[in-house]
Amino acid sequence: MQKENIKNLSLKELQEIVSSWEEKLFHARQVFRWIYKKGIEDFALMSDLPPGLRKKLAERFIINSLQLSKAAQSSDGTEKFLFESSDHNFIEAVSIPAKGRVTGCISTQAGCKFGCAFCASGKLGFRRNLTTAEVLDEVLYLKNKSSVKKLTHIVFMGTGEPLDNYAEVLKAIRMINSPDGLNIGARRITISTAGLIPGMEKLSKEGLQIELSVSLHAADNKTRDLIMPINKIYPLDNLISACRAYFKKTNRQVTFEYILIKGLNSDLQSAQKLGRMLTGMDCKVNLIPANPITEQQVFPPESKDIALFKNALLKTGINVTLRKPRGKDIEAACGQLRLKYEKR
DSSP: OOOEEGGGSOHHHHHHHHHHTTOOTHHHHHHHIIIIISOOOOGGGOTTSOHHHHHHHHHHEESOOEEEEEEEEOTTSOEEEEEEETTSOEEEEEEEEETTEEEEEEOOEEEOSSOOTTOSTTTTOEEEEOOHHHHHHHHHHHHHHSSSOOOOEEEEOSSSOGGGGHHHHHHHHHHHHSTTTTOOOGGGEEEEESOOHHHHHHHTTSOOOOEEEEEOOOSSHHHHHHHOGGGGTSOHHHHHHHHHHHHHHHOOOEEEEEEEOTTTTOSHHHHHHHHHHHTTOOEEEEEEEOOOBGGGTBOOOOHHHHHHHHHHHHHTTOEEEEOOOOOGGGTOSTTHHHHHHHTO
16 A cells, blocks of 8 residues: 655644544644654654554655755845655745745746746646645745744745645644644735636635735736637636625735736736726736746846836835845746746
């Protein structure tokens, strides 16, 4: 029988198994403490468990299903890790240290099916969804084995569309948030979506105070169709209405990610369109200069054009931030390292 990664189980599910073995229920919580608090990956080292239980656990479960293939560290402290799964798919995760916080950027799929023009994640196509355990494997690696060995925030902004792998991602989030798991506050967890409206509607009913980030990247359907094929299914009017409904249901501010691409969506007229579209919404716009992708003629605008765009939005009363590029010297953007590695 093929062994299952124990991190696919909730505490309740593990308690049911432990009980079926006629072991004490509290042993399940001890196992979780060893895995999520102490970072142990060997049942034999769980010294407060009965030897017989350790043997049963080792016969049925593994604790980690990803193997590190490559790691790189940027001059700014950002670290990127490329993992290989048991079925030979490659998965990326990034650790981003900043003053007073360390953010883990986590992948949710092997590859991506949405084909955004500015992103390397989908260039080799979609392979499969990640399991809850694989998502948690990424998180725990960053927490326990990155150079800073710390994690305060989680963003699901790596390879893949989190809301396209809804059940597994939500189960992982509940473990990340749980006091029996990593105990990271819900408001320190962000889901980024390309705009899957059904997933957004479902998420609004979960009762979780997590952050929602929407990849917008254009203020008109014609431009967004060019760079984000998903817009042909969920066009801007519908998406913005869904964002307003999400805020009304959750009372949580929505963040819009907007990648500035030279000659496409970064002119003053685009800024003015964006301002009009978001007027009256409790939101934030996060401007991101594009990562250069030479083969697709994707380049960031000049600094003066970025400043003009930002100032035009500020004049409309919208809260605007400009993301500082991180890890450029190690190709830390989504999918870049995986794409380079798999092309070999």
